[in-house]
Amino acid sequence: MEQHNGSPAGTRLWRPAAQRRVRNAWSSMFAEHTAWVSASAKGLSVANALVNALLSERYLPTLDLGALHDMVNIREKAHLKLLHQQEGYFDQLLEIYQDLVKIICRMTEASKSMRTYVKGPINRPLVEFSSDQKLDGDFGDGGGAVIFSTLSLQSFERLAEELVAMFVSELNVKRLLISEMHSAVLSSELKRQFQLDKIEPCESSANLMKSIDSKNICFPKTLNSAAASKNLNILPERDSSTQLSREILQVYLVAWLAEVQIDKCRIHELQELITEEMAVSQKRTP
Amino acid sequence: MERLLKKYEQKYKRVKEHLVDWKALQEQLLNLSSNACSILDRLQVLSERENFGVLKDVENIVRDLPAKQVESLECIFQSMNKTLVELEKVSKSIEKSWHDGCNLLRAERPQPTLQQAQQRIGSRPSLNDCLDGLKALYTMHHDEYKLKVDIVSSLSYTLSSSDLTALQTILAEQPNIPPDEVQHIFDLVLGGDS
Numbered sequence: 321m322e323q324h325n326g327s328p329a330g331t332r333l334w335r336p337a338a339q340r341r342v343r344n345a346w347s348s349m350f351a352e353h354t355a356w357v358s359a360s361a362k363g364l365s366v367a368n369a370l371v372n373a374l375l376s377e378r379y380l381p382t383l384d385l386g387a388l389h390d391m392v393n394i395r396e397k398a399h400l401k402l403l404h405q406q407e408g409y410f411d412q413l414l415e416i417y418q419d420l421v422k423i424i425c426r427m428t429e430a431s432k433s434m435r436t437y438v439k440g441p442i443n444r445p446l447v448e449f450s451s452d453q454k455l456d457g458d459f460g461d462g463g464g465a466v467i468f469s470t471l472s473l474q475s476f477e478r479l480a481e482e483l484v485a486m487f488v489s490e491l492n493v494k495r496l497l498i499s500e501m502h503s504a505v506l507s508s509e510l511k512r513q514f515q516l517d518k519i520e521p522c523e524s525s526a527n528l529m530k531s532i533d534s535k536n537i538c539f540p541k542t543l544n545s546a547a548a549s550k551n552l553n554i555l556p557e558r559d560s561s562t563q564l565s566r567e568i569l570q571v572y573l574v575a576w577l578a579e580v581q582i583d584k585c586r587i588h589e590l591q592e593l594i595t596e597e598m599a600v601s602q603k604r605t606p
Numbered sequence: 607m608e609r610l611l612k613k614y615e616q617k618y619k620r621v622k623e624h625l626v627d628w629k630a631l632q633e634q635l636l637n638l639s640s641n642a643c644s645i646l647d648r649l650q651v652l653s654e655r656e657n658f659g660v661l662k663d664v665e666n667i668v669r670d671l672p673a674k675q676v677e678s679l680e681c682i683f684q685s686m687n688k689t690l691v692e693l694e695k696v697s698k699s700i701e702k703s704w705h706d707g708c709n710l711l712r713a714e715r716p717q718p719t720l721q722q723a724q725q726r727i728g729s730r731p732s733l734n735d736c737l738d739g740l741k742a743l744y745t746m747h748h749d750e751y752k753l754k755v756d757i758v759s760s761l762s763y764t765l766s767s768s769d770l771t772a773l774q775t776i777l778a779e780q781p782n783i784p785p786d787e788v789q790h791i792f793d794l795v796l797g798g799d800s
Contacts, residue, residue: 492664493661493664493667496660496661496664497660497661499660500659500660564659565657567651567654567657568657568658568659570648570651570657571648571651571652571657571658571659571661571671572659572661574648574652574671574675575661575667575671578671578674578675578678580666580667580670580671580674
């Protein structure tokens with residue numbers, strides 16, 4: 321301690337470097353928050369579309385088709401198309417989820433990047449700082465010194481942890497929702513496969529696929545019966561009776577929208593607190 | 607007389623601007639109320655634990671999710687009330703235009719006779735037409751404002767979803783403001799260029 325941060329010169333040199341790091345860390349954390357908000361909103365609209373496709377497919381057998389009733393295989397084709405849509409929406413949703421994961425990774429990284437360690441002995445003319453610990457007894461926190469006007473590095477880290485924790489638990493909720501959507505999509509595919517195998521010989525379903533393929537709609541690989549039956553074992557058992565009800569799907573969408581784990585007021589508070597803290601110090605050290 | 611008619615035209619142009627504001631506020635109110643209704647609609651679903659599926663096991667979510675929705679609902683109600691205040695301002699502005707119109711006629715020297723006030727020259731409106739039109743526009747918007755206040759204050763947790771839809775429809779329809787009649791009033795005073 322004594323050889324670097326403890327000394328007045330050490331702290332004096334350490335502070336600007338730490339200020340820079342803390343400032344960067346928080347600005348990237350808040351930027352990730354903005355990125356989260358837009359990715360999550362995109363996810364909501366995709367999830368909405370997915371749920372609509374699931375429900376339309378579910379109600380298709382009882383749907384009154386009116387004048388279209390006599391068209392050959394109309395229900396079959398509609399069914400396949402809806403399955404295809406579900407696949408597409410689910411892929412999009414998965415992509416968005418991956419984006420969310422990346423956002424949280426970057427946020428976590430930023431939240432842990434505030435510690436500023438002294439590089440090399442303090443008595444050299446040029447003191448350098450790094451993000452890695454180089455000296456024993458240097459915790460990168462300037463010995464608990466105030467960085468801007470009132471908060472120490474530990475306080476900044478605690479606030480950052482609080483922020484990140486909210487997003488991590490919301491990400492967990494979203495992961496649950498996605499896995500539920502996944503099994504819903506897969507089970508409707510499997511049910512379809514099962515029905516086809518039972519009612520008609522496989523070739524007719526292959527023909528249907530082909531006829532739709534020829535209209536430039538290509539099916540994802542998982543629709544192939546081989547792949548689907550391979551997935552059979554790892555699927556949670558879900559027949560029509562344990563199918564996700566309309567209400568459950570609605571609650572899932574609301575849960576995605578409301579982001580219960582993220583306290584928006586608190587985030588706003590944090591934003592104000594941090595900005596104020598940094599602004600005051602700027603006024604003091606012109 | 608012609609000079610007075612010109613002044614009334616000015617008033618009508620002003621009112622027309624107020625009606626643009628009204629339209630924007632109306633749209634805002636509709637958006638808010640449709641959000642409010644969808645939350646009210648889903649609160650029932652959210653109040654039953656079985657509907658949470660896999661989320662049942664997430665800590666506190668069965669309690670927090672409806673709570674958060676109620677919170678957003680309260681926010682929406684606040685914004686709706688703010689929008690209503692703005693709508694009232696528009697209705698007051700139209701009232702002021704009407705009162706100003708009355709004062710214009712009263713201050714006119716020599717005071718126009720009853721006959722002069724009723725006289726229409728060619729396709730031009732009479733002075734009375736101008737005043738009646740302003741009054742009608744004010745009454746329509748004032749009544750509509752009062753109706754909207756009633757509708758907004760009747761939105762509550764106990765309404766069924768068909769009631770909610772009905773209220774939404776009334777809010778959108780604006781029964782007190784028939785668009786044909788509004789157009790007719792403007793056509794009469796401002797002529798073809800309205």
